[in-house]
Amino acid sequence: MITLYTAPSLWELPSISPACMKLETWLRMAKLPYKAEIPTAQEFAAAPKGKVPFIDYQGKLVGDSTLIIEMLKEKEGIDLDANLTSTERAISLAFRRMLKENTYWGGVHIRYNMQENWRHYREVIAKILFPDAPTAEWEAFIEGMHENIRSQMYGHGMGRHSSEEIVQIICADFQALSDFLADKPFFMGDEPTTLDATAYAYIGNFIKPPYGSPIVDYILQLSNLCQHYERMNQKFFSDRFNVS
Numbered sequence: 001m002i003t004l005y006t007a008p009s010l011w012e013l014p015s016i017s018p019a020c021m022k023l024e025t026w027l028r029m030a031k032l033p034y035k036a037e038i039p040t041a042q043e044f045a046a047a048p049k050g051k052v053p054f055i056d057y058q059g060k061l062v063g064d065s066t067l068i069i070e071m072l073k074e075k076e077g078i079d080l081d082a083n084l085t086s087t088e089r090a091i092s093l094a095f096r097r098m099l100k101e102n103t104y105w106g107g108v109h110i111r112y113n114m115q116e117n118w119r120h121y122r123e124v125i126a127k128i129l130f131p132d133a134p135t136a137e138w139e140a141f142i143e144g145m146h147e148n149i150r151s152q153m154y155g156h157g158m159g160r161h162s163s164e165e166i167v168q169i170i171c172a173d174f175q176a177l178s179d180f181l182a183d184k185p186f187f188m189g190d191e192p193t194t195l196d197a198t199a200y201a202y203i204g205n206f207i208k209p210p211y212g213s214p215i216v217d218y219i220l221q222l223s224n225l226c227q228h229y230e231r232m233n234q235k236f237f238s239d240r241f242n243v244s
Contacts, residue, residue, distance in 0.1 A: 002027065002034040003056040005043060008128055011208045012241050014201075016124075018104060020053040021201035023065040028236045029197055030078045038128075066100070069194065081193045088188055092195040095180070095187070098173055099202045105158035106170030107205055110213045112149050113163070117211040122146065171218045174203075178222040185231060192232065199225075200232040 004024060007017035015021040027034050037043075039052065047054045048063030055062050057075075062068050073079050081089055111121045122142050130138040153159035158166060177199060186192045187199060203225050206216055219225060233241065 002032060004034045004036045005039040005047070005052055005054050005056070006036050007052050008038050009240075010124065011210065013204050013208050014237055014240065016205065016209070017052060018107065018201040018205045019065040019100070021204065022198050023053045023055075023068060025197040025200055025232070025236055026065075026069055026080070026194065029080055029192060030072070030076070032072065032076060032078070066096075080197075081188075083191070084188055084193065091180075092188065092193060095177065095195055096198045098176075099198055102158070103170060103173040103202055105153055105156060106166060106173070106215050107202070108149060108153055109158070109163070109166050109170075110206070110211050110215060111209070112146060112153070113159075114211070114213060117213070118146070121211070167214045167218075170215050174206075174215075174219050174222060174225065177203075178225050181224050181228060183224065186228070192235070196228070196232060200229055203229045204233075 004020075004027065006020040006024060007015045010016050013021060014024050024034075024036060034055075039047070039054075044052070046061060048061050051063070053063075053065050053068070055068055057068075057071070062071055081092060084092065111117055125145070126133075126135075126138045126142055129141075150159060158169070161169065181187055181199075184190075187195045203219065206219050207226065207229065
């Protein structure tokens with residue numbers, strides 16, 4: 001049994017972290033038995049990469065969703081992309097890297113840079129990390145985390161852009177994803193692959209939280225991406241969310 005240490009579920013999302021949601025979806029697609037846990041402070045301190053997700057696999061802690069998937073592919077002999085051509089594998093990798101390394105920061109912008117959204121999201125984080133504590137006990141920690149995330153975004157380069165430029169960049173990512181999906185049920189054809197697990201997690205973490213943004217408005221107009229999200233939800237998480 002694999003223990004998946006993950007960020008919590010909220011807004012009918014398997015996880016409020018795209019990386020955690022991607023990994024859990026992949027585990028379900030691969031039909032690998034696992035149990036999901038929200039790490040305690042002590043467990044989080046032992047996280048190999050200092051963040052979630054990480055797993056306990058045969059007594060060893062392994063971090064980073066991408067590296068975990070590659071390790072499990074080798075150890076368990078499972079490859080969801082086995083039927084793809086080398087060209088299709090290259091396209092899949094490029095889109096997955098786009099979502100993880102670029103598109104991700106659009107979600108950070110929505111939650112951390114837009115003040116109305118941040119006022120709500122900080123309360124969400126506080127309830128997760130400090131469920132019974134008064135505001136005075138968590139406010140400084142949460143604001144420090146807020147500044148740290150914004151600093152990371154600036155260091156990445158996305159945080160150096162104006163809000164309008166960020167919207168332009170991230171909407172172009174989703175347009176490319178939509179154009180490639182076209183009218184296919186899944187990104188590589190009739191069966192879901194690793195790219196579907198990744199896209200499902202990122203699309204969901206933009207359209208399901210209650211946070212307004214021109215980026216969200218744009219994605220909601222890309223009906224094939226929204227339908228892909230619902231298709232994946234039905235196929236892999238209907239047991240959790242009673243999807244009809």
